[in-house]
Amino acid sequence: MRGGRRVRSGRTVPAGADPLRPVRRTPPVPPVRSGRQGGAVAQRARSSPTLEHLVVARQLQRAREEYGRLSFAEAAERAGTSHMSIRRLESAATALNPDLIRRLLRLYGVPAAESRGLMERVEAARRPGWWHERYRTVMSAAYQEWIALESAAFAIRLWQPALVPDLLRTPAYTAALHRAEHPRADRREVDLVVELAAERQRRLAQRSARLWVLMGAAALHTSVGTPGVRRGQHAALEEALSRRRVNVQLLPLDAGPHPLLACGPVRLLRLDAGEVADHVVAESPMxxxxxxxxxxxxxxxxxxxxxxxxxxxPRTLVPYLPDVPDTPQETEHG
Known part of the structure; x- marks a missing residue:
């Protein structure tokens, strides 16, 4: 993921032309993360928080408020740390420090059994996500957070107006799209991006999460890669229509006005975690x-x-597909 910016907690994100841009969040879950998907970037050492990390952060906030009845400043003074350290801990913006967390739980007066359970979660949450070791060089912090949430979602609903959705793309389509967006990407970067996309799809199917895709028929006409790449992608979409736990809806080219008309790609991640709400992921060029x-x-x-x-x-995509001409032999990944 190249470029992008991080919008800090408490700031309002301008709506622009997108009616679904988020307004405000309150801690403990980091309210907004921004950054582009795709492309190699320099990475900080710590992995973006997994869902388990976000749950721990929320439980620490609740422990301070409900058991300790302390403000950030009061808790920090009694624990011998800064109020910013506690704020960052409760917003999952820093690595989990077991010694500090034990000290805080004792300070708050959290019952022993609950403290033990929380410390077990801390140990699990300190393990980096599955993507961190191999793929972090082609992921921004925002993209890592997206994948952390996606990896825990029991259902994903998404809107994609002009491209085949990422969770249904073939390797060749993924590679061609990445090269179009990042002309300077080398072969290793492209291969990692393709491998990461395939791994996301595999894990989604492995945990039997439901995928509900709403895509514009224009996506079938968008020229990505060679004609062979497009035909292969169309065939893969046709196969996806018959998959269990995958629903594909197609919005016709002549559909009337609708609420997502001026909206770019966006998805809803449904999470089965009481402490962490469902999340919206909205994409834009920047x-x-x-x-x-x-x-x-x-x-x-x-x-x-x-x-x-x-x-x-649709039971079949045939009525919606454009004519794609035959082409000479094509190279790997389109």
């Missing part, structure tokens, strides 16, 4: 925005429902 703001989540759900009511559940 940044990826992630939020668990309840208002943004509810607005996206309504927009998806209303737009889906205008879309078809």
């Amino acid at each position: 940044a990826t925005t992630i939020t668990g703001d309840g208002t943004a989540v509810a607005r996206l759900r309504r927009a998806l429902d209303a737009t889906a009511a205008l879309a078809a559940f």
Whole structure:
């Protein structure tokens, strides 16, 4: 992921032309993360927080408020640390420090059994995500956070107006798209991006998560890669129509106005974790925005429902497919 910016907690993100841009979040879950998907970037040593890390952060906040009844400043003074250290701990913006957490739990008066359970979660949360070791060089911190949430989602609903959705792309389509977006990417970078995309798809199927895709018919006409790449992608989409736990809806080219008309790619990640809300991931050419703001989540759900009511559940894509000419022999990855 190249470029991008990080929007810090407490700031409002300008809405621009996208009606689904999030408004505000409150701790403990980091409210907004921004950065572009794709491309190699320099990485900090720590992996972006996994869902387990976010859950621990939320439980630490609750322990301070409900057991300790302390403000950030009061807790910091009694624990011999800074209030910013505790703020960052509760927003999952820093690595988990077991010694500090034990000290805080004793300070707050958390019952022994609950403390033991939380410390077990701390140990699990300190392990980096599956993507960290191999793929972090082609992922920004924001993209890592996105994948952390996606990896824990029991259901994913997404809207993709002009491209085949990432979770249904073939390796050749993924490679061709990445090269178009990042012309200077070397072969190793492209291979890692393709491998990461395939691993995301594999893990989604392995845990039997539900995928509900709403895509514009224009995506079938967008020229990505060679004609052979496009034909292969169309065949893969045709196969996806018959998969269990995958729903594919197609919005016709002549569909009328709908709530997602001016919206870019966006998805709703449904999470089965009481401490962590469902999240919206909204993509744009310059940044990826992630939020668990309840208002943004509810607005996206309504927009998806209303737009889906205008879309078809095709049994076959044949009536929607453009003519793609035959071509000479093509290279690997298109």
